[in-house]
Amino acid sequence: MASPPHRDGLLTRARYTPLRDAFRLRLTGRLNLPRLVHNAGLPTPLADLVEYTARRTRLSRLERVDVAEELIAHFQDGLEAGRSAEALRDDFGDANQAARLIRRAKRRNHNIFQKLPRYSMYGLGVLALFYVIVAIRFFSGSPNPSHDYLADLNRVPAAVPHDQAAWPRYRSALVAMDDMPQWQGHETPMPGTESWPQVEKYIHEHAEQLSQIREAAAMAHLGFTATFHISGDDLDLWPAFDGGDSEVTDSSDRLLIGALLQHLTELRKMAMLLRYEAYSAAEQGEGELAVANIRAMVGIAEHAAEIGTIINQLVALSILGVANETTGELLKSNAEVFTDAQLTDMAHTLASALGGGTLQMDLGSERLWFSDLLQHMYTDDGRGGGRLTRRGLDTFATVMAIHEGPFGIDAPEFLQTLASPAAGLALAGRRAQAELYDRLLTRAEAESKAPLWQYRNTVEPEIRALASDPVQAIRYMPVTLMLPSVSGPYIQAEFTTMRRDGMLVTLALHLYQRRHGHWPDSLNQLVPTFLPAVPPDRFDGRPLRYALVDGLPVVYSIGANHQDNGGRPPSNVKHHEAMRWTKPEVAKDMRLNPGAHRHQQPDGDWILWPPQQDPRTEY
Amino acid sequence: MRVERELMRGAGPLAVLKLLQRGEMYGYELVESLARQTNGVLDMGQSTLYPMLYNLEAKGFIRATWREADTGRKRKYYGLTAKGETRLADESEQWQALAGAMSALGIVPNPDAEPAA
Numbered sequence: 001m002a003s004p005p006h007r008d009g010l011l012t013r014a015r016y017t018p019l020r021d022a023f024r025l026r027l028t029g030r031l032n033l034p035r036l037v038h039n040a041g042l043p044t045p046l047a048d049l050v051e052y053t054a055r056r057t058r059l060s061r062l063e064r065v066d067v068a069e070e071l072i073a074h075f076q077d078g079l080e081a082g083r084s085a086e087a088l089r090d091d092f093g094d095a096n097q098a099a100r101l102i103r104r105a106k107r108r109n110h111n112i113f114q115k116l117p118r119y120s121m122y123g124l125g126v127l128a129l130f131y132v133i134v135a136i137r138f139f140s141g142s143p144n145p146s147h148d149y150l151a152d153l154n155r156v157p158a159a160v161p162h163d164q165a166a167w168p169r170y171r172s173a174l175v176a177m178d179d180m181p182q183w184q185g186h187e188t189p190m191p192g193t194e195s196w197p198q199v200e201k202y203i204h205e206h207a208e209q210l211s212q213i214r215e216a217a218a219m220a221h222l223g224f225t226a227t228f229h230i231s232g233d234d235l236d237l238w239p240a241f242d243g244g245d246s247e248v249t250d251s252s253d254r255l256l257i258g259a260l261l262q263h264l265t266e267l268r269k270m271a272m273l274l275r276y277e278a279y280s281a282a283e284q285g286e287g288e289l290a291v292a293n294i295r296a297m298v299g300i301a302e303h304a305a306e307i308g309t310i311i312n313q314l315v316a317l318s319i320l321g322v323a324n325e326t327t328g329e330l331l332k333s334n335a336e337v338f339t340d341a342q343l344t345d346m347a348h349t350l351a352s353a354l355g356g357g358t359l360q361m362d363l364g365s366e367r368l369w370f371s372d373l374l375q376h377m378y379t380d381d382g383r384g385g386g387r388l389t390r391r392g393l394d395t396f397a398t399v400m401a402i403h404e405g406p407f408g409i410d411a412p413e414f415l416q417t418l419a420s421p422a423a424g425l426a427l428a429g430r431r432a433q434a435e436l437y438d439r440l441l442t443r444a445e446a447e448s449k450a451p452l453w454q455y456r457n458t459v460e461p462e463i464r465a466l467a468s469d470p471v472q473a474i475r476y477m478p479v480t481l482m483l484p485s486v487s488g489p490y491i492q493a494e495f496t497t498m499r500r501d502g503m504l505v506t507l508a509l510h511l512y513q514r515r516h517g518h519w520p521d522s523l524n525q526l527v528p529t530f531l532p533a534v535p536p537d538r539f540d541g542r543p544l545r546y547a548l549v550d551g552l553p554v555v556y557s558i559g560a561n562h563q564d565n566g567g568r569p570p571s572n573v574k575h576h577e578a579m580r581w582t583k584p585e586v587a588k589d590m591r592l593n594p595g596a597h598r599h600q601q602p603d604g605d606w607i608l609w610p611p612q613q614d615p616r617t618e619y
Numbered sequence: 620m621r622v623e624r625e626l627m628r629g630a631g632p633l634a635v636l637k638l639l640q641r642g643e644m645y646g647y648e649l650v651e652s653l654a655r656q657t658n659g660v661l662d663m664g665q666s667t668l669y670p671m672l673y674n675l676e677a678k679g680f681i682r683a684t685w686r687e688a689d690t691g692r693k694r695k696y697y698g699l700t701a702k703g704e705t706r707l708a709d710e711s712e713q714w715q716a717l718a719g720a721m722s723a724l725g726i727v728p729n730p731d732a733e734p735a736a
Contacts, residue, residue, distance in 0.1 A: 071665070073646070091665065094666050097666055098665065102670045105671075105676075108674065108677035108678075109673065109677035
């Protein structure tokens with residue numbers, strides 16, 4: 001028989017009181033299922049059945065009590081009708097099935113707020129499952145670099161027969177030279193500067209090697225191939241690289257971006273030595289040697305551009321700039337040592353350097369870097385597509401020197417690993433990256449065909465817009481970080497064109513002066529005898545400017561302020577500030593709102609000749 | 620005779636709705652009525668009845684109210700809603716059509732047929 005009714009203590013009642021009762025200050029304790037069943041006074045088999053069934057429903061405590069109360073009422077009705085407890089228990093059926101069906105039916109009756117946590121759990125479950133699938137795809141994917149972009153990069157130099165390659169000769173000369181000492185003073189060495197005696201001594205001591213360099217520079221091809229490690233005879237030149245990378249034998253594991261272009265530093269160094277020797281030769285009245293060195297500098301510039309990366313091309317432009325500048329200095333200080341034929345020779349050498357005409361930057365080779373990066377980051381579906389891989393993400397982080405986890409978030413290693421598949425979702429696929437990169441680079445190439453005064457750069461604003469959008473910035477991070485600055489190299493090419501043109505005009509002026517005994521009144525008088533045409537000022541497309549100041553010629557561009565100041569260099573800023581490319585509308589705004597701009601507008605022109613005090617700042 | 624579960628799944632709710640059409644009933648009363656009026660054919664255990672009642676309630680065909688009975692005990696009474704009335708009418712019509720079809724096939728006797736001599 002059932003025990004007599006029992007009342008709970010205050011704390012137990014509080015524990016089993018629904019909130020709505022508690023808010024009414026009624027400690028009903030009606031959620032206490034065992035107590036409810038006990039107090040119902042049912043025979044033990046039925047009491048156990050009620051409690052078991054109610055519990056098995058796994059519903060809320062309130063709902064369990066509701067189910068229990070109804071079953072209690074049912075059995076009490078049965079007992080009142082004269083049925084035995086055993087018969088009622090047998091008629092009840094399977095308690096487990098009842099609990100399951102009751103649970104299903106009750107939950108169907110839930111309102112949206114009761115269903116919300118359950119649906120949220122379902123949602124989270126679906127998301128978790130989705131993330132697991134993504135993670136499996138992410139971690140199981142592996143990049144399969146199959147294209148040798150290094151071979152593409154080396155296509156031209158690798159085809160040069162060894163006996164026709166200038167690089168072994170350069171290398172031989174460089175190996176035979178002592179280390180160049182640190183020159184004293186801050187100025188570029190030239191006759192009259194503090195460091196000049198030291199420089200001149202070094203030049204004379206290495207005259208034989210410089211002669212060897214001139215001979216090498218006259219050769220058509222450099223024949224230097226980029227590699228991931230220094231080996232063979234090159235180790236004589238760069239012994240510090242010996243053994244540093246000897247274990248790496250499989251170049252497919254290496255990113256093209258790690259290819260060494262160590263030779264560019266040596267080429268620049270040789271150009272500078274030739275420059276010093278040209279000054280020295282001119283001081284000694286050896287015009288022919290000075291001209292030969294100008295010619296050799298141009299040859300080295302050509303060699304630097306044999307591999308077509310932007311870096312190579314920028315170094316080539318820089319060396320051509322050294323040749324221009326050296327020519328300018330020689331004409332200023334030692335013009336008399338040169339014959340007319342030598343001046344003409346210098347003009348022809350400079351005019352034909354790096355293909356002649358308007359110097360242009362070839363951006364095409366940049367595709368190699370990017371395609372190579374993609375093949376190391378993504379899987380390859382054979383149709384240009386692929387998905388990001390864990391190894392690829394690490395590679396990208398290494399290339400970009402991102403030391404934190406995905407999206408630059410610093411977190412413990414396991415969290416980074418856990419979060420890394422999200423990068424696979426966030427970053428665009430291989431094809432999308434390649435297509436965006438190609439579209440932007442193609443447009444940059446088309447835009448860089450225009451002369452500076454018509455230049456319109458739409459690529460960099462688009463990249464800035466992408467980078468400022470948090471979603472797009474992550475989605476296309478490889479593109480936004482890897483697309484080269486397209487305007488910088490372009491402007492460098494334009495400015496080198498104008499420096500060279502300024503030098504061609506200067507050489508023509510000297511030839512005119514020699515023939516006529518005086519300087520011309522206008523540059524038009526140089527055409528066509530000394531100059532095929534007056535080259536344009538890259539700032540406005542009009543002919544380069546010319547003035548006679550104190551009886552001496554000044555060749556100039558209107559420069560950053562877009563105003564003709566009569567060939568007067570700026571007095572308010574350093575001269576190189578006049579060389580800064582500024583759009584006409586910006587130059588106008590600088591005049592109207594000088595305080596609104598970072599740079600002060602120069603009040604003078606960009607003097608192309610004679611050389612100014614700080615022309616080398618750009619190099 | 621016990622009815623197969625699949626048949627009971629269709630017939631049970633309709634039978635409950637029909638019983639409730641006459642007035643509110645509580646669980647035990649429903650079980651008893653079903654067993655008595657159907658000669659035990661629709662005698663369903665409580666493990667089937669109560670989930671069925673909760674389902675019908677969830678669908679809005681019936682409503683439940685706790686009330687105190689004459690004995691002083693609380694009981695949950697079930698009553699038909701308007702939606703339940705409509706459902707009952709629809710399903711009754713379908714069952715009649717089904718019974719007609721079964722009769723035409725000779726599975727159940729035709730109630731309009733002359734009794735055999």
